[in-house]
Amino acid sequence: MAAAVLFDAPGPRTVARHRVYTLVAAVLLLLAVAYVAFRFYDAGQFAYALWEPFVTPSIVQAIGQAWLDTLMMAVLSVLGALVFGVVFGVAKLSEHSPVRWVAWLVVEFFRAVPVIMLMVFCFYGVFNDFSIERGAYWSVVLSLTVYNGAVLAEVFRAGVNALPRGQAEAAYAIGLRKTQVMNLVLLPQAVKIMIPAIISQCVVALKDTSLILIVFPIGLTKILKQLPLSFNNIVPTTLVIAGLYVITNLVLTWLATRAQRRFVGEKEMLQVSAVGEHAPGATTPV
Amino acid sequence: MSAVLDSLADVFKAFGYTLLLFLVSAVFSLIGGTLLVAMRVGPVAVLSKLAALYVTLVRNTPLLAVFFFFSFAGPILGLNFKWVAVHVGTFDFTSFFSTAVVAMTVYTSAFVCEALRSGVNAVPLGQAEAARAIGLPFAGVMRQVVLPQALRASVPPVASTMIAMLKNTSVAAVFGLIEAAAQMKILTNNNADQRWGIFLAFAVGYIVLVELVSLLAGSFERRWRIA
Numbered sequence: 001m002a003a004a005v006l007f008d009a010p011g012p013r014t015v016a017r018h019r020v021y022t023l024v025a026a027v028l029l030l031l032a033v034a035y036v037a038f039r040f041y042d043a044g045q046f047a048y049a050l051w052e053p054f055v056t057p058s059i060v061q062a063i064g065q066a067w068l069d070t071l072m073m074a075v076l077s078v079l080g081a082l083v084f085g086v087v088f089g090v091a092k093l094s095e096h097s098p099v100r101w102v103a104w105l106v107v108e109f110f111r112a113v114p115v116i117m118l119m120v121f122c123f124y125g126v127f128n129d130f131s132i133e134r135g136a137y138w139s140v141v142l143s144l145t146v147y148n149g150a151v152l153a154e155v156f157r158a159g160v161n162a163l164p165r166g167q168a169e170a171a172y173a174i175g176l177r178k179t180q181v182m183n184l185v186l187l188p189q190a191v192k193i194m195i196p197a198i199i200s201q202c203v204v205a206l207k208d209t210s211l212i213l214i215v216f217p218i219g220l221t222k223i224l225k226q227l228p229l230s231f232n233n234i235v236p237t238t239l240v241i242a243g244l245y246v247i248t249n250l251v252l253t254w255l256a257t258r259a260q261r262r263f264v265g266e267k268e269m270l271q272v273s274a275v276g277e278h279a280p281g282a283t284t285p286v
Numbered sequence: 287m288s289a290v291l292d293s294l295a296d297v298f299k300a301f302g303y304t305l306l307l308f309l310v311s312a313v314f315s316l317i318g319g320t321l322l323v324a325m326r327v328g329p330v331a332v333l334s335k336l337a338a339l340y341v342t343l344v345r346n347t348p349l350l351a352v353f354f355f356f357s358f359a360g361p362i363l364g365l366n367f368k369w370v371a372v373h374v375g376t377f378d379f380t381s382f383f384s385t386a387v388v389a390m391t392v393y394t395s396a397f398v399c400e401a402l403r404s405g406v407n408a409v410p411l412g413q414a415e416a417a418r419a420i421g422l423p424f425a426g427v428m429r430q431v432v433l434p435q436a437l438r439a440s441v442p443p444v445a446s447t448m449i450a451m452l453k454n455t456s457v458a459a460v461f462g463l464i465e466a467a468a469q470m471k472i473l474t475n476n477n478a479d480q481r482w483g484i485f486l487a488f489a490v491g492y493i494v495l496v497e498l499v500s501l502l503a504g505s506f507e508r509r510w511r512i513a
Contacts, residue, residue, distance in 0.1 A: 006414070116457060
């Protein structure tokens with residue numbers, strides 16, 4: 001696409017020049033890879049003992065459990081965020097200005113505050129009566145619920161606004177009431193076009209679960225923090241855990257793309273601008 | 287609230303670190319993102335694939351993992367920033383700060399690349415075709431027709447990326463930089479009875495910064511808008 005805007009179809013001389021560039025770039029790339037590999041080798045990071053934990057059944061099981069915990073936190077918080085998002089999204093569309101104002105304030109507040117601050121506050125201020133581990137768990141769930149909920153409220157509002165005006169007008173014309181118009185006509189359609197955006201938000205939630213490390217490591221961050229203590233293998237552990245996040249997120253992104261094709265068709269994925277995440281154009285929120 | 291007022295100097299210094307980390311990382315990640323997008327939309331397939339791979343990998347990695355790599359794994363591989371020791375006034379820019387800048391840059395560049403690319407994609411194909419048809423050379427097509435439109439179209443997504451990065455600077459709190467989020471954690475720890483006041487005070491601080499950036503972005507957008 002972009003290439004079509006930027007360049008004319010190349011002629012024979014340009015093709016030859018590009019071939020030279022490709023060769024040079026490939027050689028430089030190989031050199032860079034070789035250099036990185038050498039640094040790993042030089043630091044002794046290819047030693048089997050450092051990687052052995054990742055093929056040791058008991059540790060693999062622990063990592064799997066941690067991965068499930070992390071996934072569970074993300075799923076719980078996205079479910080919570082969905083409820084939060086629909087409630088505040090509807091409130092932002094309300095006809096009563098005080099309701100709209102309160103919803104606007106809540107949504108903007110949680111979108112502008114860093115998640116890590118929400119987590120610190122939840123851990124020390126909300127769940128301080130829980131045991132440390134449970135407190136950390138629910139801090140993640142609550143912080144990500146309100147943060148992603150605020151983002152989804154915007155997505156939801158944009159989803160309803162993206163529907164053709166005729167939908168609401170026709171619903172009013174056949175005598176439905178305000179709640180019925182929302183519940184029977186607008187909401188189902190808006191949720192359908194929101195599904196891909198919701199799945200993309202799962203990626204954000206999954207990445208953000210790691211931030212709880214600031215107060216107490218749980219889920220995959222626990223492995224990240226504790227495994228190197230026993231095996232002195234911080235480099236392999238970091239790479240493996242980061243790889244787990246990447247793979248999980250790629251699967252989620254693939255699901256989002258499929259859902260987009262299935263539910264929405266060829267149109268652009270629903271995007272929300274203004275504060276932070278979901279820039280128009282950027283396909284995944286930051 | 288009194289805890290915040292009592293240590294107001296520390297609080298402002300912490301927000302100073304947040305702002306400085308944001309500004310330095312913003313400059314580097316805008317440069318990095320521009321280089322990446324040049325590779326991404328350029329004609330050399332290897333570089334384009336490489337940039338795409340980088341963006342996919344980085345976008346799906348938690349920022350915390352990137353920080354973790356540069357803070358703890360990097361030094362083992364001989365990649366450390368201990369040589370950074372700049373002191374300006376009461377601010378110390380040591381390896382904590384430079385590691386944070388590197389991690390933020392590595393991470394945010396990928397998002398800047400995508401934001402800029404969406405700007406390039408927003409230029410209708412006919413614009414470039416018309417420019418070529420009236421005989422403009424490649425440089426002319428770029429400088430006078432494509433890039434001005436692409437840059438305008440990418441202001442809002444880049445601004446969103448920058449706002450997200452401002453909030454992401456708080457991750458540096460986990461890795462030893464006493465910026466706003468870390469200062470908030472310290473105050474919360476020491477003043478268990480004033481958690482709400484402390485939280486709200488720091489939240490207001492972040493909201494002010496976020497609003498400043500988005501106002502700035504809005505004014506750029508208005509200034510560069512055509513007609």
